[in-house]
Amino acid sequence: MAGINKWKLMSLAALAAVVLVLPQVVKSSFAIDIFIRILLFSFIGVAWNLMGGYAKQLSLGHAAYFGLGAYTSTIMQVDFGISPWIGMVAGGIVAMLASLPIGWLCFRLRGPYFTIATIATAQALMLIFLKFRDFAWGAEGTTIPNLGSSPLMMQFEAKASYYYVVLGLLVLGLAITQRIERSWMGYYLVAIGEDEDAAEAIGVNAPRIKRDIYMISAFLTALAGTFYVQYIYFIDPATAFNFNISIEAALVSIVGGIGTLWGPVIGTVLLETTSALLQSWLGSSTGGVQLTVYALILMAVILWRPTGLIGIVTDAYQRHVNRKPARA
Amino acid sequence: MLETVAQAVINGLLIGGIYALVSIGVTLIFGVVKIVNFAQGEFVMIGMYISFYLATQFGIDPIVSLVVSMPVLFVIGVLVQHFLIRRVLGPNDMPQIFLTFALSLLLLNLALMLFTANYRTVHTSYSDEAFHLAGLYIPVAKLIAFVVAMGLSAALWVFLHTTDLGKAMRAAAQNRDVATLMGINPNRVFCVALGVALALAGAAGSLLMPFYSAYPFVGQVFVLMAFVAVVLGTLGNVMGALIASLMMGIAESLGIQFVGADSGLIVVFAMLLLTLAFKPNGLGGGRVR
Numbered sequence: 343m344a345g346i347n348k349w350k351l352m353s354l355a356a357l358a359a360v361v362l363v364l365p366q367v368v369k370s371s372f373a374i375d376i377f378i379r380i381l382l383f384s385f386i387g388v389a390w391n392l393m394g395g396y397a398k399q400l401s402l403g404h405a406a407y408f409g410l411g412a413y414t415s416t417i418m419q420v421d422f423g424i425s426p427w428i429g430m431v432a433g434g435i436v437a438m439l440a441s442l443p444i445g446w447l448c449f450r451l452r453g454p455y456f457t458i459a460t461i462a463t464a465q466a467l468m469l470i471f472l473k474f475r476d477f478a479w480g481a482e483g484t485t486i487p488n489l490g491s492s493p494l495m496m497q498f499e500a501k502a503s504y505y506y507v508v509l510g511l512l513v514l515g516l517a518i519t520q521r522i523e524r525s526w527m528g529y530y531l532v533a534i535g536e537d538e539d540a541a542e543a544i545g546v547n548a549p550r551i552k553r554d555i556y557m558i559s560a561f562l563t564a565l566a567g568t569f570y571v572q573y574i575y576f577i578d579p580a581t582a583f584n585f586n587i588s589i590e591a592a593l594v595s596i597v598g599g600i601g602t603l604w605g606p607v608i609g610t611v612l613l614e615t616t617s618a619l620l621q622s623w624l625g626s627s628t629g630g631v632q633l634t635v636y637a638l639i640l641m642a643v644i645l646w647r648p649t650g651l652i653g654i655v656t657d658a659y660q661r662h663v664n665r666k667p668a669r670a
Numbered sequence: 671m672l673e674t675v676a677q678a679v680i681n682g683l684l685i686g687g688i689y690a691l692v693s694i695g696v697t698l699i700f701g702v703v704k705i706v707n708f709a710q711g712e713f714v715m716i717g718m719y720i721s722f723y724l725a726t727q728f729g730i731d732p733i734v735s736l737v738v739s740m741p742v743l744f745v746i747g748v749l750v751q752h753f754l755i756r757r758v759l760g761p762n763d764m765p766q767i768f769l770t771f772a773l774s775l776l777l778l779n780l781a782l783m784l785f786t787a788n789y790r791t792v793h794t795s796y797s798d799e800a801f802h803l804a805g806l807y808i809p810v811a812k813l814i815a816f817v818v819a820m821g822l823s824a825a826l827w828v829f830l831h832t833t834d835l836g837k838a839m840r841a842a843a844q845n846r847d848v849a850t851l852m853g854i855n856p857n858r859v860f861c862v863a864l865g866v867a868l869a870l871a872g873a874a875g876s877l878l879m880p881f882y883s884a885y886p887f888v889g890q891v892f893v894l895m896a897f898v899a900v901v902l903g904t905l906g907n908v909m910g911a912l913i914a915s916l917m918m919g920i921a922e923s924l925g926i927q928f929v930g931a932d933s934g935l936i937v938v939f940a941m942l943l944l945t946l947a948f949k950p951n952g953l954g955g956g957r958v959r
Contacts, residue, residue: 400767447943450950453763454706455905458897459946465894466939473936589775596768630782637776644765644772645757 349663361509365502374501378573380614381508382566386587387594387606388515389562393555394592395601396528398535399449403460404563404591406444406467407437409582411564412571413471413478416486419495426496430568437564438557445556449549452538461588468583483578486571496572504573511569512607515562519603522558531555535601563591586633593636597643599652608652613639673805678927679920684812686919687819691874692892693899693911694823695867701843701906702863705755705766709774710896711889713743713868715781717875718790718884725792725879732792732879733814736872743872747864755864756857774889781886789883797880815877822873823912826866830908839863843906894935895922898942904952914952 365374386408393399414436415429448459472481491499498504522528530551533541542548571577590613598609616639617632624631647653692714699707720739721732730738754773758765799810830836841849842859850856874892875884882888896911899918903910918938925937945952 398764400764402771447946450946451901454708454767455897455901457767458706458901459942462894462898462939462942466936466943469936469939592768596764600764630779632779633775634779634783637772637779640768640772641754641776644769645754648762648765 365505371501374505376614376618378501378505378508380610381505381512382570382573383590383594383614384607384610385508385512385515386563386566386591387598387610388512388519389559389566390591391595391601391606392519392522392531392562393552393559395595395605396522396531396535397552397555398601399552399556400457400592401448401460401559402457402585402588402592403444403448403462403464404559405583405585405587406460406464407441407560407563408567408570408587409464409467409471409579410437410440411567412577412582413567414564415568416484416571416577417478419486420484425494426568426572427494430496430565433564433568434561437560437567441556441560442553445553449552461585464583464585464588468579471579471583479578481579483576483581486575486577488575496569504569508569508573511562511565516603516607518558518562522555523603527551527554532601589636593640595650597639597650599650602650602652604655605650605652608655609650612651674927675924677806678923680806680808681812682920682923683916684809684816684919685923686916687816688874688878689892689895689899689919690823690912690915691819691870691877693896693903693915694826694908695870696893696896697900697903697906697908697911698826698863698867698870700900701908702839703751703755703759703860704846705759705770706897707864707867708767708770708893709777710867710871711891711893712774712777712781713746713871713889714875714878714892715884715886715889716746716777717743717872718879718882718888719781719785719875720872721876721879722790722792722884725794731794732876733818735879736818736876739872739876740869743868744865747866747868748861750868751861751864752857756860759860774893778886778889785884785886787886789885791883792879794880809881811880815881818877819874822870826870827908829866835859835862891935895938898938898945901942902945902949902952907952910952 364377368374368377386404390401390404394401411430411433414433415426418424418429418432419426444460444463448456448463451459471478474480489495489497491497493503496507498507522531530541530546533544533546534548534551538548567582571582574581594609594613595606596609597613598607599605613636616635620631620635643650692710695713696707696710699705699710717739720742721730721735724730724735724738725732750773754769755766758769794811796810796814801808801810801813830840838849838854839859839862841852842854842856846856849859895918896915899914900911902918903912903914918941921941922937929937
């Protein structure tokens with residue numbers, strides 16, 4: 343068994359080295375932009391996966407928390423001059439608090455109707471932000487004042503700096519996931535995901551566990567929202583509460599491997615790379631094409647590999663390490 | 671004032687008939703196959719584009735083109751059940767939810783590529799016609815749509831309650847295992863359920879065409895409305911979905927009249943949230959699952 347740990351450690355060290363030096367070696371701004379998108383959506387996927395993957399509470403409304411995080415930090419920065427670093431944490435707390443009433447409503451339904459309820463609450467939040475132009479600029483949105491190089495205000499001249507910020511977020515998300523995975527809470531989550539009634543029958547307080555994991559998931563998703571608007575210097579309801587964010591959060595996890603630590607990362611690498619390739623082949627008119635391809639990938643994974651692509655990776659890894667055939 | 675309310679109620683009731691066709695399809699699939707079809711709205715869209723092209727290419731009236739759109743969508747429904755949904759039936763929610771969700775995403779974006787995001791309309795001789803009845807304004811196109819929608823709903827009710835196949839479907843909805851033991855072939859019943867549900871969505875699309883624009887995202891408006899109506903009308907209950915759809919249409923119309931032109935959707939969301947908060951089992955009670 344010690345052999346596996348050594349291998350695991352060495353692979354992780356190699357991965358860390360590559361990821362850390364990547365923006366120093368690759369200087370193309372297009373490429374770094376893609377790397378940042380990969381890290382960002384991996385992070386959102388990791389946040390979604392905590393609730394959607396382990397507890398199988400399949401939300402399609404995580405854009406709500408992304409948007410709340412984005413708006414909280416932007417309002418604090420533009421109206422009160424408070425640093426987005428503080429705004430980011432504040433946004434996370436706002437999202438956590440918002441997840442309480444939203445969860446209270448949505449968890450009344452199970453399975454597909456839970457999913458629909460999350461879509462509806464996220465859309466309702468977007469409509470509210472479209473309506474209230476007094477405190478959140480309405481449909482026009484606003485640009486975020488560009489201060490040049492100002493690390494304290496989360497603004498950097500080099501794109502590589504943004505890369506390291508979002509890399510930090512992803513590491514945070516993965517660390518939290520791993521801690522939860524190995525704790526009693528992780529087992530409770532998996533039990534709820536397998537069969538909620540059975541879990542309750544053996545004494546798991548399912549409503550409380552679901553509420554707690556929803557709060558953690560919402561908090562992390564909101565951090566991504568703040569980062570994203572700081573990176574693109576613009577916010578409006580259509581960007582911050584975009585349904586595509588909810589879709590991609592779920593998609594990367596399912597394609598990569600639902601309920602696994604690295605699944606969302608693997609899924610994002612595949613989907614975002616595909617999307618970038620499509621973009622470079624077809625130019626900018628890829629709106630319909632990109633999601634068509636995503637939908638086909640999603641269908642293929644569900645029909646032929648419902649455990650996600652990570653199964654292929656771990657099978658290969660097992661074969662390599664153990665020199666024995668992988669289990670079916 | 672009273673007249674304004676009456677007019678809003680009429681408008682809502684008429685569009686509610688279309689919502690009913692979509693909701694009945696959703697609730698039928700949920701009742702029989704136990705899955706939620708996220709792509710139901712996209713099949714309304716397909717019905718609209720079929721009628722649009724038949725009208726512009728061959729000059730066929732959109733309402734007459736029902737006889738094309740309904741069979742075409744019935745066949746699509748059977749194929750979707752046989753080649754896609756059949757493979758993910760089981761205790762696990764994830765593949766079921768995300769398979770039909772992926773289908774919705776696929777159809778919507780294919781439409782975006784094939785037909786562009788442009789709004790397509792068909793102008794018929796009766797598109798601008800209206801009855802005036804006791805000071806109320808009743809558009810002919812919407813009235814036809816409502817009457818045909820109610821006729822189709824009644825036909826479905828007769829089918830479910832009098833024919834062997836219909837009874838088999840209701841039996842499969844009540845208890846799949848026992849129905850199978852009684853010699854009912856579940857996949858065949860599921861194929862018919864999907865076919866009928868999609869045919870109703872196609873009918874909704876054709877009936878909409880004389881007074882509504884077709885565009886790739888059009889289905890999302892209707893499917894959202896249908897989901898709310900289906901929860902409100904108790905999951906899997908056809909009559910409940912019908913009544914709830916008519917109520918939703920009226921509520922939306924009153925919302926547009928008294929809250930603001932773009933508030934219809936907010937009213938719908940408010941209704942969903944209120945339903946979840948106070949009546950998660952639907953207005954008729956019943957069990958959630």
